[in-house]
Amino acid sequence: xxxxxxxxxxxxxxxxxxxxxxxxxxxxxxxxxxxxxxxxxxxxxxxxxxxxxxxxxxxxxxxxxxxxxxxxxxxxxxxxxxxxxxxxxxxxxxxxxxxxxxxxxxxxxxxxxxxxxxxxxxxxxxxxxxxxxxxxxxxxxxxxxxxxxxxxxxxxxxxxxxxxxxxxxxxxxxxxxxxxxxxxxxxxxxxxxxxxxxxxxxxxxxxxxxxxxxxxxxxxxxxxxxxxxxxxxxxxxxxxxxxxxxxxxxxxxxxxxxxxxxxxxxxxxxxxxxxxxxxxxxxxxxxxxxxxxxxxxxxxxxxxxxxxxxxxxxxxxxxxxxxxxxxxxxxxxxxxxxxxxxxxxxxxxxxxxxxxxxxxxxxxxxxxxxxxxxxxxxxxxxxxxxxxxxxxxxxxxxxxxxxxxxxxxxxxxxxxxxxxxxxxxxxxxxxxxxxxxxxxxxxxxxxxxxxxxxxxxxxxxxxxxxxxxxxxxxxxxxxxxxxxxxxxxxxxxxxxxxxxxxxxxxxxxxxxxxxxxxxxxxxxxxxxxxxxxxxxxxxxxxxxxxxxxxxxxxxxxxxxxxxxxxxxxxxxxxxxxxxxxxxxxxxxxxxxxxxxxxxxxxxxxxxxxxxxxxxxxxxxxxxxxxxxxxxxxxxxxxxxxxxxxxxxxxxxxxxxxxxxxxxxxxxxxxxxxxxxxxxxxxxxxxxxxxxxxxxxxxxxxxxxxxxxxxxxxxxxxxxxxxxxxxxxxxxxxxxxxxxxxxxxxxxxxxxxxxxxxxxxxxxxxxxxxxxxxxxxxxxxxxxxxxxxxxxxxxxxxxxxxxxxxxxxxxxxxxx
DNA sequence: GGGGGAAGGACCA
DNA sequence: TTCCTGGTCCTTCCCCC
Numbered sequence: 001x002x003x004x005x006x007x008x009x010x011x012x013x014x015x016x017x018x019x020x021x022x023x024x025x026x027x028x029x030x031x032x033x034x035x036x037x038x039x040x041x042x043x044x045x046x047x048x049x050x051x052x053x054x055x056x057x058x059x060x061x062x063x064x065x066x067x068x069x070x071x072x073x074x075x076x077x078x079x080x081x082x083x084x085x086x087x088x089x090x091x092x093x094x095x096x097x098x099x100x101x102x103x104x105x106x107x108x109x110x111x112x113x114x115x116x117x118x119x120x121x122x123x124x125x126x127x128x129x130x131x132x133x134x135x136x137x138x139x140x141x142x143x144x145x146x147x148x149x150x151x152x153x154x155x156x157x158x159x160x161x162x163x164x165x166x167x168x169x170x171x172x173x174x175x176x177x178x179x180x181x182x183x184x185x186x187x188x189x190x191x192x193x194x195x196x197x198x199x200x201x202x203x204x205x206x207x208x209x210x211x212x213x214x215x216x217x218x219x220x221x222x223x224x225x226x227x228x229x230x231x232x233x234x235x236x237x238x239x240x241x242x243x244x245x246x247x248x249x250x251x252x253x254x255x256x257x258x259x260x261x262x263x264x265x266x267x268x269x270x271x272x273x274x275x276x277x278x279x280x281x282x283x284x285x286x287x288x289x290x291x292x293x294x295x296x297x298x299x300x301x302x303x304x305x306x307x308x309x310x311x312x313x314x315x316x317x318x319x320x321x322x323x324x325x326x327x328x329x330x331x332x333x334x335x336x337x338x339x340x341x342x343x344x345x346x347x348x349x350x351x352x353x354x355x356x357x358x359x360x361x362x363x364x365x366x367x368x369x370x371x372x373x374x375x376x377x378x379x380x381x382x383x384x385x386x387x388x389x390x391x392x393x394x395x396x397x398x399x400x401x402x403x404x405x406x407x408x409x410x411x412x413x414x415x416x417x418x419x420x421x422x423x424x425x426x427x428x429x430x431x432x433x434x435x436x437x438x439x440x441x442x443x444x445x446x447x448x449x450x451x452x453x454x455x456x457x458x459x460x461x462x463x464x465x466x467x468x469x470x471x472x473x474x475x476x477x478x479x480x481x482x483x484x485x486x487x488x489x490x491x492x493x494x495x496x497x498x499x500x501x502x503x504x505x506x507x508x509x510x511x512x513x514x515x516x517x518x519x520x521x522x523x524x525x526x527x528x529x530x531x532x533x534x535x536x537x538x539x540x541x542x543x544x545x546x547x548x549x550x551x552x553x554x555x556x557x558x559x560x561x562x563x564x565x566x567x568x569x570x571x572x573x574x575x576x577x578x579x580x581x582x583x584x585x586x587x588x589x590x591x592x593x594x595x596x597x598x599x600x601x602x603x604x605x606x607x608x609x610x611x612x613x614x615x616x617x618x619x620x621x622x623x624x625x626x627x628x629x630x631x632x633x634x635x636x637x638x639x640x641x642x643x644x645x646x647x648x649x650x651x652x653x654x655x656x657x658x659x660x661x662x663x664x665x666x667x668x669x670x671x672x673x674x675x676x677x678x679x680x681x682x683x684x685x686x687x688x689x690x691x692x693x694x695x696x697x698x699x700x701x702x703x704x705x706x707x708x709x710x711x712x713x714x715x716x717x718x719x720x721x722x723x724x725x726x727x728x729x730x731x732x733x734x735x736x737x738x739x740x741x742x743x744x745x746x747x748x749x750x751x752x753x754x755x756x757x758x759x760x761x762x763x764x765x766x767x768x769x770x771x772x773x774x775x776x777x778x779x780x781x782x783x784x785x786x787x788x789x790x791x792x793x794x795x796x797x798x799x800x801x802x803x804x805x806x807x808x809x810x811x812x813x814x815x
Numbered sequence: 816g817g818g819g820g821a822a823g824g825a826c827c828a
Numbered sequence: 829t830t831c832c833t834g835g836t837c838c839t840t841c842c843c844c845c
Contacts, residue, residue, distance in 0.1 A: 044831085047830090047831080048831095049830095049831050050831095053831095056824090059824095111828095131832085132830085132832085133829085133830050134829095134830045134831060134832075135830090135831060135832045135833090136831095136832095137828090137832080137833095138828095150828080151828095151831085151832080152831080153830065153831040153832090154830075154831090155829075155830050155831085156830090156831080195827085195828070196827085196828045197828085198828080199828070332826085332827070333825095333826070333827080333837095334826085335825060335826045335827080336825090336826090337824085337825060337826085338825075338826085365838080365839070367837090367838070367839095368838080368839095390835090391835080391836065391837090392834090392835070392836080393834085393835090394833090394834060394835075395833085395834080396832090396833065396834075397832095397833090398831090398832060398833085400830095432820085432821090434821090434822095442831085444823080444824090445822085445823085446821085446822060446823070447821085447822080448820080448821055448822075449821095450820065450821085485832090487833090487834090489834090489835095
């Protein structure tokens, strides 16, 4: 039944293979699958979840169709070439086959459920599961008879088995039990590899070697029934779930009247002893598989589950025989999609896999077919990896539908906070921050951002996550994002030596007191700049910048004190050296909150433009919004730049005597920026001290920094940003009336809401920034634009009308 | 063609 | 009424040499 069960249900009997019962699990043999599936389908049909599964299944079907099409075009010649390749590879692998290790996979039986049953014996003969109405983590074997299994929502399980008892999950308890179990593992392999709370791989080769010389006393274990009072009760309790504990060894009475058991020296006996000790210690049973490698051990541990073990002998023929009729789905790593794909090729067992290897080599990627080949030969990893470094850390939460912006942002901050705490526990910092969103239709989106330097604090994470979230919100506005899950992940961890320099350099950069002429001189003397002189006369560059620096320093240098930092946005001294406090200030400044000195949160502020837009949209389109094709990469950037250049040109139309200066400010992690894409002739570069910036090939900017999370690059162009070659796109759609900006009150020559939204954004930003500029340097008409740089960076463009480059240059110096 | 980042999935417990 | 969480790895696409 097991051999064909999984596949026949997925090869299409009129219902979704994704939704149907997955009975590829111990304790689920011989169930009435049709009846169970009918109930599952009836409970799911029409739900958003179901609809999404339907969509995903269609995608898999399309993938299969493409594969079959590809298969149809394969020639005999290709096939025989692939066959030769496979044979070569096979013989190479065969030569390297290692049967010398004894690998054990131990798996606690229905772990969470077993722990709960141990602690509440009333549950023993009832169908029960651990989890909630929305999701079960595991079920006991009694419940499995009804088709109730892990990863099934509780409400469906209840329909399958109305008497099901659902116990809430209690991780702390399982962790504690797991620690006890691991103590036992460590006696057999101190380097054992835990896969989860209830599962581990062990290499017991060394243990067996030693064990051979052990006297009986070391292999004798007392059957400990605990305290005397509890003996009677525990007698019926242990083993908790299963009565069929195979105990063939003779049981002796020890002096105290307890029973003792003597275990042998072979692998089976060692593993049996280990399971015995686990049971003694925790009253829980475990199953185990013994095999020459991890892949096989894993399959073996399932073979006699629960409370059993299976040994696959360490000889080639035994391995080959074992693998022959094994359904591919039994192998860890082959899930329902791969199973279905292979099924479409007529492959259900591992022997099929071997027979069709040449075909697989042509249809799948190299890594995939190599993996398949290993499986078909019964090969797997023979050494248990030492604690591999963690690659990422994340936290996510599912909740009832959430559409309110302030809720979304504050949740995002909460997640960042939780994640920051977790990161701190392991002293980790990562460069890539990923935001994960799942909407009410179960569609998942992830958006990532890579910084040049690793971050870890709540504020650092939130600064990025918030931007990513805002971008997503803007993308669907004026509709709200209807979320059901949000998550934040950090990956791309920095190595230990990357961690130190960060704090110092940023502090150094922001301490105005410091004569940071280093940063400017470093830049102006940058070799590549000289090698590639800009086309426009560059005489303003070397002279203007330093002089302006002096001027600024003269004006604004505080009398004394190194205990304040200068905000790069509002130029104010922030009276703190606490980076967290300072970060918050900068964050708020960037969000435009600081000016009013109110206590608005970011989320409150960010709601501003949306409200206007919603109203406008309703007015114009009656709420319906056309989704244009998504702009990508430089297209998007060009559009952004065009828009802002357009605005700038508009503002100075008819006045060509005024010189306009463009300033491009990047906060970026990218390696290369093509300046031609953004239309700028750089004549002056500025960056924070630890950023490494150079001009390559006349128009490519290379940016890298090992120490600063955001390299800021200021590019000054005396002529302002070059307009792109493309003219500004037709600005008016004739179907609707023009839109009036609620900020500047001017009618905009567009009814493209995306453009209009940008304008409003711009206006809002401009007001704030303008005020800042007024405070800092006197009144200038300032245009500002910022957008996400598509290759991972934040771009800000400023343009000043009617000001000499030096003005903007001095402004640039402050950034 | 290859390297690298981003996005999206597959898969696992 | 109600379909998780936290990981890893792989694939695909795009951009840029």
